[in-house]
Amino acid sequence: MQPITFGSFLVTFLSASMAAGSAIPNAISTSGSFEIKRTENKGFTGRNGPLALARAYAKYGVPVSKTLTEAIELVKSTQLVKRGGSGNVTATPDGDDLQYLVPVEIGTPPQKLNLDFDTGSSDLWVFSSETDSSSSQGHDVYDPSKSTSSKKLDGATWNITYGDQSSSSGDVYTDVVTVGSLTVKTQAVESAQQVSAQFASGHNDGLVGLAFSSINTVTPTPQKTWFDNIVGSLDSPLFVADLRHETPGSYIFGAVPSAASNILYAPIDNSKGFWQFSTSSDIGGEFDAIADTGTTLILAGDDLAKAYYQKVQGARLDPVQGGYVFGCNTTLPDFKFTVGEGAITVPGSLVNYAPAGNGECFGGIQPSGGLPFTILGDIALKAAHVIFDSGKTQIGWAQKK
Known part of the structure; x- marks a missing residue:
């Protein structure tokens, strides 16, 4: 390092x-x-969508299937870097997918x-x-x-x-x-x-x-x-x-930066030790969510993830990749969720997470595998300044322009 x-x-x-x-x-x-x-x-050499999904599943106790494990190795095997006439070297993605x-x-x-x-x-x-x-x-x-x-x-x-x-x-x-x-x-x-x-x-x-x-x-x-x-x-x-x-x-x-304006706040339920709050989406109803900087993707309820990708032409749940994929040139819709009396928008461009091969890309929103809450990982957090306020037991989101 x-x-x-x-x-x-x-x-x-x-x-x-x-x-x-x-x-x-x-x-x-x-x-x-x-x-x-x-x-x-x-040490970061590339994004591996199935790896990011498996890491999130493992962190929250969702079983990692053999299919998803095989998908991780498949992505690794395709990430070969050719350097002129010097042959091939393997570019192994960071095991924690942390850039x-x-x-x-x-x-x-x-x-x-x-x-x-x-x-x-x-x-x-x-x-x-x-x-x-x-x-x-x-x-x-x-x-x-x-x-x-x-x-x-x-x-x-x-x-x-x-x-x-x-x-x-x-x-x-x-x-x-x-x-x-x-x-x-x-x-x-x-x-x-x-x-x-x-x-x-x-x-x-x-x-x-x-x-x-x-x-x-x-x-x-x-x-x-x-x-x-x-x-x-x-x-x-x-x-x-x-x-x-x-x-x-x-x-x-210790301070909220001046760039964070029009902050939306929601009370935190910390009974399970997480930064958890109640939210909703116009495509998935009401649900609980955890703001997690240590998770890359958004892990949404299965119905919510399905509803999102129903709006994406050609998107499919690929058993080989272990998650939703779509054409890399597809313009993805924004993903919106409420915070208090307002809403935060995650631009569709952030949801296009990583190449998956054959002109397809791996989505930054994936099914949660039955978790009782949604995980708002870095895909969502990048859309806002996020204030973790332990004094008032609340979380604030300020949309980035």
Whole structure:
């Protein structure tokens, strides 16, 4: 992984004169709000639609079928890059289908890792010196023995198991974790000892969970998320996801940027630990939805996905690809969903996710596989500034122009 000093890492204070928020013992802040730019994942070589769908299914416990697994390998096999007369080399897609990551510093002196900010989970876990070398190859790792501030949390373990039985697990340390201008002095850092192939084949060095701490998987005592630890040092108890299409975008902590105007708000039901709210669509009725930066696609109820693609000429549910496909030159309709008293529009251009071969493309909206809620992943989040407001237990969406 490319270190921060050679990447596009940038922390921007939203206002140079902004006073620091009220401090809490575990956090050190140099600003009451800050913006952190995501960096390009240098290991990302292409989008794999079936892979993105399988990853989302696995995350939420939906069984990943043999057909979908075969579709992933089919896409990989067609992604061959020809370089003149030098032969063929395989361009293997990122196992986590993540094009942009966030640089994070852990330990004393700082160890730099590139992590995925995930509002659909609540664990901060990383590849580490304890991870089997065959699994950690190609990753930057956290080595607690090289940090003077690390302390093992005796008896604490963690285990994340997905619906396809892939998993990651290990032990837990507390250490200094810095993102942007704010440091948590004793953040729980979950050190991976066992990592499934799903994660090992990816290029991110771990995850920063930004859902609610109630679903943290550390036992016997769940740990607070990084955000919950720093929230008292922010000017406002919120963060904003400003994700963008084919450019890194950023996360803003402690303030709502001026570019976010005409914000629509909806109350959050956090009883399951997610950023979940009630919404509706004119093509699918009312339903619950989760805003998840750690999922690429929109996973909609089967009827809602079917209703959307009924509006797309030639679209079909392809058993070989494991999802809906359509002609790549097709102009897709917008997808709209309500937030409070208004609605957000996801441009059809964002729904055209990835080439699927033979002139067809894989859709960014796919069936949820029976989940009791819709997942609004990056396809939807890129259409708006999304405000995750823990102070008022609400979520805001501000349409991008």
